[in-house]
Amino acid sequence: MSVSDEKKKMLTGKLYRPEDYALTDERRRAGEFIYEYNNTRQHEREKRRSLLEELLGSVGIKTEVMPPFYCDYGYNIHMQDKVYLNFGCVILDCNTVRIGSNVQAGSYVQIYTAYHPIDPNIRLERKELAAPITIEDNVWIGGGAIICPGVTIGANTTIGAGSVVTRDIPADVVAVGNPCHVIKRVNKEK
16 A cells, blocks of 8 residues: 555545554654744744744634644644634644634634544554544634534534534534533524
């Protein structure tokens, strides 16, 4: 199996081997950027921006990611304009993570595209899976929330602090809990 085949499997949601040397090398590269990013000083905003532009797949204007920040690859993360990720955000980007404009995330939000098979025999083979995540425009994610693989969060939605989002959440709602569920619709007429 060629190196590119493992990456292709990872990005298409098929079982793949994360120990693949090319994937390992890409994680190592991202780790170097992350180390440098996490050791910048508050006044080094231009340096932070430059590092994000090199690391991430795309990053919009007025986007700010507070260190420490952690990710697997970086190139699978696409942030639009005016995104704000507070301290301690973790994005396991083994598949695509799309974050819309005006998205805000509290401290220690975790966004996981990666997951493991439930069959223990397949786990013993050290294979993993990954599913894309989409966070649409104008979403607020409270601190400590966990966004699970394959989830889409609709525009204008608020996710309560500490929630575990295991399935899609529609637009224009407030959703909380574990598992995260809708508790009310947002009144758009105001």
